[in-house]
Amino acid sequence: MSVAYLNGAYLPLADARISPLDRGFLFADGIYEVAAVIDGKLVDSASHLARLERSTSAIGIRLPLPLAEIEAVQKELVVRNGLSEGLVYLQVTRGADRTRDFIAPEGLAPTLFLFVQAKPFLDVPAVRDGIAVATMPDLRWARRDIKSVGLLAQAMAKQAARAAGAQEAWMVEDGFVTEGASSTAFILTDDGIVTRPYSQAVLAGCTGAALAALAEESGIAVVRRAFTVAEAMGAKEAFITSASTLCQSVVRIDGQTIGDGTPGPVAMRLRQLYIDFARKTAV
Structure with a gap:
């Protein structure tokens, strides 16, 4: 069973639920990153996290966790899923609001979602x-x-x-x-x-x-x-x-x-x- 991470919780991917009012769903108001995993370890992690920070900053989304903690979540997902070769997908959106308005309210809590995907790419x-x-x-x-x-x-x-x-x-x-x-x-x-x-x-x-x-x-x-x-x-x-x-x-x-x-x-x-x-x- 694949384990995902959503807003502070590790849970089965099949049980992950995001509000239909999330701005990532309604406006594509979000940023994503994909990191490779080889031999159960994250590849070029610092570069991907730096780009994540650049992208979220460019559109004014605050990261819900420090970069070091986000990396720790990625590593934990790799371990929990027994992933040797594949990808870790990360997405952060501006969050869910009660109304569909182009201008998001101040202080909206961002949505942070991660999951892994087993994918061979070394010998294909x-x-x-x-x-x-x-x-x-x-x-x-x-x-x-x-x-x-x-x-x-x-x-x-x-x-x-x-x-x-x-x-x-x-x-x-x-x-x-x-x-x-x-x-x-x-x-x-x-x-x-x-x-x-x-x-x-x-x-x-x-x-x-x-x-x-x-x-x-x-x-x-x-x-x-x-x-x-x-x-x-x-x-x-x-x-x-x-x-x-x-x-x-x-x-x-x-x-x-x-x-x-x-x-x-x-x-x-x-x-x-x-x-x-x-x-x-x-x-």
Whole structure:
């Protein structure tokens, strides 16, 4: 039986109940985070918690617990669920109000909800075979640096990508790739690995940031600039990063083969570097 955490209590996930008047449900007025678990430990926890704090601060939600206590809850859920490999999902909303008003009353108690998901990602077919992506118009709001629970555009993009035979969607704006629907997009050129610079136009991916740092430490240049779909199709390699995939090679974009159609050596090397980093620093 899966154990979750809701507003101070550990309880069976099936018994977790959140008010239908919760602003996360009515307004998507909330923030979420997803942390990977490897060998029963949290991966890159400090980065995820720092981003949680940045996002909640940006929309004016106060965290109901200090970051150290939130991390302790995550660890406790991993233990209670016997989770060895998978994800910890965390969501904090502004809370539930008696009336549906765009302006929340002062002093509203936030809702904090966490649960775990067993999910293999160290040894899966997508690592060996690579994945396909489909490009989609970027229909999201302007503050993509905030990890909002408002994910309708991403969900629609992923559904369209699946219909096109792809496993991820790359969002495109003004001809340039912004990021994946739930990942950071990279390509490999003669200049090094290329990815978008941080701004309000993209989410600062924790896995992507760590992987970029590892690349530089190993002598691989990191170029932060926008790239077009055409440039990506002509790249030596392409890959995505996220907490739930770590680093996966992209072997097709809109049906066109990238490189020789197999996972590239640079992406595979970076994936192993990240896994080694994750195991060494996990808490």
